[in-house]
Amino acid sequence: MTLPLTGQCRCGRVRFRITALPAVTSACHCTGCQRMTGSAFSLSAAFAGEAFMITQGDTVIGGLHGPEAHHHHCDHCKSWVFTRWGNMVNLRAPMLDDPAWCEPFIETWTREKLPWANTPAQHSFEEFPPMEAFADLVAAYGQHIGAT
Numbered sequence: 001m002t003l004p005l006t007g008q009c010r011c012g013r014v015r016f017r018i019t020a021l022p023a024v025t026s027a028c029h030c031t032g033c034q035r036m037t038g039s040a041f042s043l044s045a046a047f048a049g050e051a052f053m054i055t056q057g058d059t060v061i062g063g064l065h066g067p068e069a070h071h072h073h074c075d076h077c078k079s080w081v082f083t084r085w086g087n088m089v090n091l092r093a094p095m096l097d098d099p100a101w102c103e104p105f106i107e108t109w110t111r112e113k114l115p116w117a118n119t120p121a122q123h124s125f126e127e128f129p130p131m132e133a134f135a136d137l138v139a140a141y142g143q144h145i146g147a148t
Contacts, residue, residue, distance in 0.1 A: 007096040009074035013057040020051035024141040027104035029113035040117035043093040052089040
């Protein structure tokens with residue numbers, strides 16, 4: 001993983017740049033992510049909001065329209081590019097120009113996972129991890145990737 005990280009939506013109209021290491025990587029097995037990705041889970045990397053910048057194009061809100069989080073999509077190809085919640089950006093990892101390094105460190109919503117869908121995640125949660133667990137998960141992920 002070499003900074004800055006870059007990526008794009010499927011059609012290339014939305015491009016972005018990231019200037020910091022991810023706080024954590026994850027696979028979400030919830031049925032919402034399954035339906036949004038057309039797959040067994042969504043693969044993502046969470047970044048501090050100030051490290052993420054759209055360098056080309058614009059996104060529209062689709063999928064989740066909640067008060068705490070919004071799913072951002074390319075208006076042209078409709079790719080789900082990222083989710084913004086609070087000061088974090090949860091990027092769909094396959095949108096990176098080089099997503100090969102993005103192995104999920106945690107997996108969430110395993111109570112909804114398809115029985116054959118397994119990941120190499122080191123930490124599993126039946127739902128979303130409690131907020132008080134995130135500081136420890138972020139620290140453990142930093143050690144895992146050699147960032148601390």
